Amino acid sequence: MKNKNVTMIPIYVMGKKFEVPEDLTILKALEFSGFKITRGCGCRGGVCGACATVYRKKGDYRIMTGLACQTVIEPEISLVQLPFISARKAQYAVRDIDTESLDLVKTYPELMRCMGCNTCTKSCPVNISVMDYISAAIRGNLEEVVELSIECVMCGLCAARCPAEITPYNVALFVRRLYGTHKLKKSPMLEQRLRDIENGTYKAEITQLKATDVKKLQETFNELQANKGASV
Amino acid sequence: MSYPSGMRTSVEKVEQTRKARLNNEFPRLSVDDKAALLRNHHPDFREGDKLNLRCGVNKGERVPKVLAELIESPSRLNLASLDLTKPDYKTDVLVIGGGGGGVTAALTAHEHGAKVILATKLRLGDSNTIMAEGGIAAATLAEDSPAIHYIDTMAGGRFKNIPDVVEALVNDAPFIVDWLTKLGVVFDRKADANYFTHMPAGHSRKRSHSIKDLTGLEIMRVLCDEVRNKGIEVLEFSPAVELILDADGRCAGAVLEDLDTGRNIIVEAGAVVMATGGIGRLHPNGFPTSNHYGATADGIVMASRANAKLLYMEYIQYHPTGVAWPEQMLGLLLSEALRAQGAYVVNCDGEQFVNRLETRDALAAAILRECGPRGKGVETPTGMVGAWLDTPMIDLIGGEGTFLRRFAGIDHRFKKYGINPAKEPLLVYPTQHYQNGGVAINVHGETNIPYLYMAGEVAGGVHGHNRLGANSLVDIFVFGRRSGRHSAENYRKKPAEKLSLDHVSAHQEELKSLGISSGITSPMILPDYRFEKALTSTQYVNEIVEAE
Ligand SMILES: Cc1cc2nc3c(=O)[nH]c(=O)nc-3n(C[C@H](O)[C@H](O)[C@H](O)COP(=O)(O)OP(=O)(O)OC[C@H]3O[C@@H](n4cnc5c(N)ncnc54)[C@H](O)[C@@H]3O)c2cc1C
Ligand code: SF4
Ligand code: SF4
Ligand code: FES
Numbered sequence: 001m002k003n004k005n006v007t008m009i010p011i012y013v014m015g016k017k018f019e020v021p022e023d024l025t026i027l028k029a030l031e032f033s034g035f036k037i038t039r040g041c042g043c044r045g046g047v048c049g050a051c052a053t054v055y056r057k058k059g060d061y062r063i064m065t066g067l068a069c070q071t072v073i074e075p076e077i078s079l080v081q082l083p084f085i086s087a088r089k090a091q092y093a094v095r096d097i098d099t100e101s102l103d104l105v106k107t108y109p110e111l112m113r114c115m116g117c118n119t120c121t122k123s124c125p126v127n128i129s130v131m132d133y134i135s136a137a138i139r140g141n142l143e144e145v146v147e148l149s150i151e152c153v154m155c156g157l158c159a160a161r162c163p164a165e166i167t168p169y170n171v172a173l174f175v176r177r178l179y180g181t182h183k184l185k186k187s188p189m190l191e192q193r194l195r196d197i198e199n200g201t202y203k204a205e206i207t208q209l210k211a212t213d214v215k216k217l218q219e220t221f222n223e224l225q226a227n228k229g230a231s232v
Numbered sequence: 233m234s235y236p237s238g239m240r241t242s243v244e245k246v247e248q249t250r251k252a253r254l255n256n257e258f259p260r261l262s263v264d265d266k267a268a269l270l271r272n273h274h275p276d277f278r279e280g281d282k283l284n285l286r287c288g289v290n291k292g293e294r295v296p297k298v299l300a301e302l303i304e305s306p307s308r309l310n311l312a313s314l315d316l317t318k319p320d321y322k323t324d325v326l327v328i329g330g331g332g333g334g335v336t337a338a339l340t341a342h343e344h345g346a347k348v349i350l351a352t353k354l355r356l357g358d359s360n361t362i363m364a365e366g367g368i369a370a371a372t373l374a375e376d377s378p379a380i381h382y383i384d385t386m387a388g389g390r391f392k393n394i395p396d397v398v399e400a401l402v403n404d405a406p407f408i409v410d411w412l413t414k415l416g417v418v419f420d421r422k423a424d425a426n427y428f429t430h431m432p433a434g435h436s437r438k439r440s441h442s443i444k445d446l447t448g449l450e451i452m453r454v455l456c457d458e459v460r461n462k463g464i465e466v467l468e469f470s471p472a473v474e475l476i477l478d479a480d481g482r483c484a485g486a487v488l489e490d491l492d493t494g495r496n497i498i499v500e501a502g503a504v505v506m507a508t509g510g511i512g513r514l515h516p517n518g519f520p521t522s523n524h525y526g527a528t529a530d531g532i533v534m535a536s537r538a539n540a541k542l543l544y545m546e547y548i549q550y551h552p553t554g555v556a557w558p559e560q561m562l563g564l565l566l567s568e569a570l571r572a573q574g575a576y577v578v579n580c581d582g583e584q585f586v587n588r589l590e591t592r593d594a595l596a597a598a599i600l601r602e603c604g605p606r607g608k609g610v611e612t613p614t615g616m617v618g619a620w621l622d623t624p625m626i627d628l629i630g631g632e633g634t635f636l637r638r639f640a641g642i643d644h645r646f647k648k649y650g651i652n653p654a655k656e657p658l659l660v661y662p663t664q665h666y667q668n669g670g671v672a673i674n675v676h677g678e679t680n681i682p683y684l685y686m687a688g689e690v691a692g693g694v695h696g697h698n699r700l701g702a703n704s705l706v707d708i709f710v711f712g713r714r715s716g717r718h719s720a721e722n723y724r725k726k727p728a729e730k731l732s733l734d735h736v737s738a739h740q741e742e743l744k745s746l747g748i749s750s751g752i753t754s755p756m757i758l759p760d761y762r763f764e765k766a767l768t769s770t771q772y773v774n775e776i777v778e779a780e
Contacts, residue, residue, distance in 0.1 A: 021767065025560050032766035038469065038491045038758065042358035043524045045564045046645055047449055050358050070648065072560060091461055094416050126644065146418060151446060151640065154453060173457055177416030180454075184418065185425035190372045193406045197378065202403070205379040209386075210395040218263070221387035224380060224436035225260075231431040231438070231572040231589065232630075 009075040026068040026079055027051055040081050046070045049155030052125070053082050065123040065157045085160050087167045090174065099182045104137050108171050111138050113164035120158035120168055126151050130158045130168050137171050142183060145175040234650035239557070239659070242580045242610045246620050246657050249582035254628065257576075258584040266594050273597035273604075275517045275550060276697075282546050287742045289539045294546040296516040302533050302754040306740045308473050309487060309496065309733070316476065316731040319485065319500035323349040323465075325719045326486060326501035328472045328531070331359025332448070333688025333708035334507035335455045337677075338464050340716025341505070346723060348464050349499060351488050353471035353508075353526045353757065357456040360509050360524050360689065361708065364448030365567040365641065367440030368412075368709075369702035370405035372427055376437035378402040385703060388434045388591060389668075389696020392544065397694050400675045401703075404710040409441055412709070417454050419443055432568045432701030434591040440702035445567055445641045448705065470497060471530065471757050474736055475504065475538040475684065478728035483538065483684035485731060489757070500731060502723030505677070505685040505715045506531045507708070510667040513759040516548050520563025521664040530755035531690040535671045537739050540679045543692035544669025549699055552577075552595035554663025556618030558649040563663045566621060566642065568592075568701040573638060574629035576622045577660075579608035585619075593698050596662040603661065610659055618659040627654055666704060668695050677715030683724055685715035 008019045011029055018033040027041060042050030051068035058076035073079075090107045105111050111134065120130035129148055136144035149172035159167040196202070209217070235243055261269065271277050283300040285293045295303070325341040327334045330352030338350040350356070371381040381402040386393050409427070413419060419441050420428035429438040443450040459466065469491040476485040476498070483504050488497040508531030512523025521527070536542055553570070555561040571577070571588040577595065578584050579602050586598035599619045603609030609617035626635045635654040636643055646653045670692030677685040688708035695703060743749070 023559065024766070028560075028761075028766045031761045032763060034762050036758070036760065036762055037525075039354075041525045042354055043363050045363060045522075045524075045561075047446070047641070048358050048362045048524070050355055070560075070645070089457075089460055091463075093461065095414065150418070150444065150450070151644075152453075153449065173453055176418055176450075177454055177457065180416035180418040181414060184413070184421060187372065187421075187426045188424075189374050189426045190406060190410060192374070193372055194410060197403055197406060202378045205377075206382055206399050206402070209379060209382055210399065214391045217383060217386055217391060221383050221436070222263075224383065228431065228436045 009073070011073055011076065012078045014080055020073070024073055026053060026055065026066070026071045026073055029073045030068070030079065030081070039084060040068065044069045047153055049153035052155035052157045053080065055079050065125060065161065067125045067155065070125065085156060087156060087159055087170060089167070089170045092174065094177045094181045097178060099142070099178055102140070102178070104140060104171070104175070107174065110164065110166050111171065114138065114166060115164055117163060119161045119163065123157045123161040125155060125157060126153055128152055133172055134166065134168055137175055142175050142179045145172055146179045149176065235656070236613050239610055239612065243656060245580070245582040246578055246622055249578070250622065250625065250628070253576055253584060254625070258587045260587045261590060261594060269597045269601070270593055273601045274593055275519070276547055276593070278517070281517050286746060286748065288536055288739060290536050290542045293542050295542070296511070296514070296546065296548060298514040298516050299511060299529055299532065299545065301750050301752070302514070302529065302756060303536055304743060304748050305750040305752050305754040306743060307736050308489070308753045308755065309736065311733055311737055314487065314496060314733065316498060316733065319498045319731070321349055321497070321499045323347050323499065324502045324723050325505060326351065326499050327505045327507060328486060329507035329509060330356040330466070330468070331507060331509050331688065331708070332361030332452060332455065332705065333712040334505070335459055336709050336712025337505040337507055337687050337716035337719070339455065339458055339462065340713045341720040342462055342464055344717050344720035346720035349467065350459070350464060351467040351470045351472060351486070351499065353469070355468055356459065356466050357452045358524060358526065359452065360527060361448045361705070362452040363522070363524060363565070364705055365445040365565065366432060366569050367430065367442035367447050367702045368409070368705035369435065369439050369700070370409045370441060370706055371402065371437065371439050372406050372409055372441070373429060373438060376439050378405070380437055381405065381439065384435050385700060386696070388700035388703070389698055392696035394693040396675050397673065400714065401694055401707060401710050404713070405706045408706055408709040408713070412451060412454070415454050415458060417443065417451055430569060430572050432572060433589045434700040435702070442569070445569065445639050467497070472534060473755060473757070474733060475534050476500070476731045476733060477538055477735055479730050479732060481539060481735070482682040484724070484728040500728070502725070503683040503685065503719040505687055505719055506535060506671070506690055507687040507712065508690050510689040511548070512664045514756070516664055519550060519662065519664040520554055522551055522554060522563060522565035523664070525758065528756040528759060529667070530757060531686070532670065533755040535679070535684070535686070538681055538684065538735055540681050540684060541672045542669065543672040544697060545692065547668040547697045548664060549592060549666035549668050550596040550662040551665035552592055552599055552662050553621055553660040555658070556616050556661040557612045557659040558651070559614050560649065561645065562616065565663065565665065566658060566660060570621060570623060570626065570639065573634065574625045576625055578620045578622055580610045581608065591698065592701065599660070599662055612659065616661065618661040620657040621660045622657045623653045624655055624657065666699055668697055668699055673711065675714065676718035677711045678718065685719050687711040687715045
């Protein structure tokens with residue numbers, strides 16, 4: 001890489017000063033400083049939530065939250081690595097739950113402790129309206145929970161900051177699973193396909209394809225591609 | 233931040249040519265042209281990036297250089313200090329790896345009555361699976377069929393796939409969609425309750441099922457939750473470092489390493505399912521990678537040491553559209569679905585040079601050619617080059633708002649860096665994405681070593697020389713289920729008489745006798761990105777740019 005004019009900036013990692021190139025993410029800044037990461041790093045791409053972290057900017061009274069692999073550092077930023085925080089998760093069998101008579105508060109009684117402070121929403125690194133889905137869950141509006149929470153990366157920051165000790169992401173996951181299992185209708189085409197496969201409808205054709213030579217298969221493929229139509 | 237001025241001029245050219253391009257798509261490659269393009273420009277065909285293994289059962293097998301080095305190194309274990317007579321855990325089935333393949337194998341083995349332990353390197357679910365954006369392939373539409381899925385998969389794999397295994401893949405695929413749906417995965421649907429599907433490159437029907445651009449995330453969340461509900465024992469931050477065999481060379485467990493304390497953990501198992509995923513973090517050929525932090529080919533290293541046969545390990549898939557700018561996102565993947573929805577691929581002058589729907593290998597080769605010998609790439613301030621993926625065409629074709637509706641995740645990530653992908657094109661360059669080969673398996677996921685199974689990316693043969701988009705997610709669940717079930721029904725019932733690591737000492741003896749000394753130990757477990765290595769290195773780009 002032709003990194004010619006790299007500007008170095010000072011950062012603090014657990015109180016210790018390091019000089020690192022500007023524009024690095026928190027994760028890379030920690031690594032550049034010499035930390036070998038074992039915990040707190042997964043996808044390195046903003047989708048797995050493993051790298052949840054807190055930091056403070058120079059002169060700012062607030063504790064900021066973010067994903068270390070996505071947040072860009074700035075001069076004199078103070079970094080730590082977030083310790084692992086365990087969370088309560090209910091045990092359940094999704095298929096056995098009757099969604100009509102469902103009372104989410106029975107599964108997660110701490111929901112009722114929500115005081116509407118919005119700290120969860122403010123701490124979510126992927127900008128989810130966490131408080132709104134928690135209130136939808138309390139109201140029993142499953143569909144709204146699904147819509148609002150679908151991008152959750154399970155980073156745990158909302159739970160770590162919630163003064164009522166709610167674990168929003170586990171509530172949302174429970175609701176999404178219930179919704180997917182019980183509220184989405186069966187696909188008629190899929191049902192038909194499963195029956196056809198079970199009845200051996202494609203067996204002879206595939207057996208024949210397995211014995212077909214490469215040239216012939218390639219031709220069949222070319223024909224399929226020529227007539228395949230739009231991609232969406 | 234947005235695009236620096238040097239790149240802006242090129243963005244303007246892309247804008248000027250956009251409308252004219254719309255009804256004027258670049259023609260598809262003929263079979264011969266495609267073959268020539270691959271031969272001349274695909275990294276798989278570059279001599280010197282691969283080596284023939286010099287030792288073990290896979291001697292003579294061609295593999296990427298970086299992998300050869302690991303296979304031909306001594307073990308991380310201090311063999312003398314290990315006491316195998318007192319295992320820390322005993323179980324029927326040990327699953328190694330906590331991605332989609334591993335978690336599925338664990339759930340399925342549990343469902344069939346086996347006692348299961350799942351050991352994984354990072355947190356449960358931290359994997360390549362969680363990163364999958366595009367979708368999962370299955371012939372669920374009326375106009376599709378498993379037979380057509382079979383043909384597409386074989387053609388994509390350059391007809392080198394193992395036919396029986398492909399048959400299992402395409403037949404089970406619709407059942408996997410059903411299984412996941414019943415577990416509560418909220419697949420995108422159409423108004424009539426059928427699945428919303430799209431057609432990634434190389435497929436001939438719309439058969440990729442998605443959950444927005446968060447397909448892997450949603451599936452992984454649900455499966456991990458289910459593992460917790462079933463009370464399956466999970467050992468996190470405890471990667472396997474060697475397989476244990478019995479006196480007859482059959483698999484009997486594994487040695488793990490506790491990443492927090494460095495202690496070794498011995499697990500005796502009636503059968504082992506290995507689902508350790510891919511190779512990206514070895515950076516074959518010096519490419520950036522789309523893979524997660526733990527994709528270091530440990531499974532391949534351990535299995536080949538335990539005498540399991542490799543297949544097609546030399547074939548690495550480079551995804552054509554990895555991010556080339558901003559620097560912080562280098563190597564990250566941009567889903568195929570962007571092209572399916574209308575994003576064309578163009579050069580620095582806004583001209584097309586390849587059809588957007590070519591297979592990954594051809595598209596990657598075309599971008600390398602455009603940025604390298606043809607000199608039509610766009611250079612970034614950090615010296616990276618790339619071609620444009622013209623994402624604003626998506627709204628132009630699908631109507632205002634389409635981009636945001638379908639690609640919320642991508643939108644969110646780029647906006648952080650001041651780039652609005654619905655209005656501005658994205659700079660792309662091929663990124664290492666997938667390991668096409670792996671340990672050879674049969675239809676049950678069995679290897680040539682009794683009681684040793686493989687599921688997912690670590691296995692080879694399903695995809696031949698080149699995997700089609702959306703075919704890996706389905707692969708990991710199909711063979712996760714198959715290996716989970718078969719291992720639960722056929723694990724060793726009478727305990728092994730002796731647990732042994734003799735195969736590891738034999739391997740080290742062989743290295744010594746051949747005079748091979750790499751100076752490192754393996755498996756790698758985690759890449760080392762400390763100090764200067766934290767700055768992204770892209771040797772491959774430098775090599776071609778400098779060769780000009
Ligand atoms: C960014 C991205 C997008 C993708 N998009 C798609 C898509 O849209 N459709 C599609 O079909 N495919 C896609 N793929 C490919 C697909 O996601 C992967 O090939 C597939 O998920 C691999 O699953 P797996 O279970 O085999 O491996 P992984 O999901 O990678 O899981 C491997 C697991 O093993 C663990 N592990 C590794 N080494 C050890 C060890 N020594 N001991 C214990 N545990 C270990 C890892 O930590 C991890 O948990 C994508 C891949 C990436 C990277
Ligand atoms: S909702 Fe909570 S767990 Fe989910 S991404 Fe936001 S902060 Fe993280
Ligand atoms: S942080 Fe906790 S108490 Fe505050 S709004 Fe969110 S869930 Fe309610
Ligand atoms: S490492 Fe996965 S979100 Fe940062």
